[in-house]
Amino acid sequence: MLKVLYFASIREALGKDAEAVEVPTPATVGGLVELLRSRAGPYAEALASNRRWRVAVNQDMAGLSEPLKAGDEVAIFPPVTGG
Amino acid sequence: MFTIRVQQDDFDLSAEHALIRARHRDVGAITSFVGVVRDINEGSGVSEMSLEHYPGMTEAALTKIVDDAAKRWKVIDATVIHRVGTLQPSDPIVLVLVASRHRGHAFEACEYIMDFLKTRAPFWKKETTPDGSRWVDARTADDDAQQRWETK
Numbered sequence: 001m002l003k004v005l006y007f008a009s010i011r012e013a014l015g016k017d018a019e020a021v022e023v024p025t026p027a028t029v030g031g032l033v034e035l036l037r038s039r040a041g042p043y044a045e046a047l048a049s050n051r052r053w054r055v056a057v058n059q060d061m062a063g064l065s066e067p068l069k070a071g072d073e074v075a076i077f078p079p080v081t082g083g
Numbered sequence: 084m085f086t087i088r089v090q091q092d093d094f095d096l097s098a099e100h101a102l103i104r105a106r107h108r109d110v111g112a113i114t115s116f117v118g119v120v121r122d123i124n125e126g127s128g129v130s131e132m133s134l135e136h137y138p139g140m141t142e143a144a145l146t147k148i149v150d151d152a153a154k155r156w157k158v159i160d161a162t163v164i165h166r167v168g169t170l171q172p173s174d175p176i177v178l179v180l181v182a183s184r185h186r187g188h189a190f191e192a193c194e195y196i197m198d199f200l201k202t203r204a205p206f207w208k209k210e211t212t213p214d215g216s217r218w219v220d221a222r223t224a225d226d227d228a229q230q231r232w233e234t235k
Contacts, residue, residue: 005137007135007137007205007207008135008207008209008218009207009218052221056137056140056205059137059139059140059143059144060140060143061203075137075140075205077137077205077207078207078218078221079202079220079221080201080202080203080204080205080206080207080221081201081206081207081208081218081219081220081221082134082136082165082176082177082200082201082204082205082206082207082208083118083165083176083177083197083200083201083204083206
């Protein structure tokens, strides 16, 4: 089970800031995003491949090939705009 | 040990500056950058801005950015304070102080920290305009500013 967090415009589009997600192993960031996109509702639109979003695994920026293990904290968010 | 804080409250530039000077006798230059909320963005008036962040990752990302700067330049001390929550035009958002023996290192490290903060630290701005509220889009100019450090 993964703990998946959403921030900013993606959190608003999905209407939730966190959820537990079960993914088949071996899992990767790319696999998780595919699984979420295949869900009904706002996921496909919020995580469309032509939309800009970023992923962090255990609070560190990660690419699509990053492996995931049970208990990981995965965050999905738009490009950052601080400063 | 550098100072990294994420807070709702305003910060006191003079007080943070004095703290650094009180801690070190070998500092010859302290650069400071203060980011401020503008009342205009992308052609629309902005009456209010709210900042969201990712608690935990934000502090870790800022710490790594400052540590990386200290590997490139001779940084004696540094302070990064970033505000979150609701802000008004003219409110300060972010403070970066970099102390070094000479100004060259302090200037460059300060700019490096801001460029990476803009592209790597998990903050998101939402602004209120006459047409309603909208999430601020990331700017490619910020990516370019960060990229230039890769080739130096």
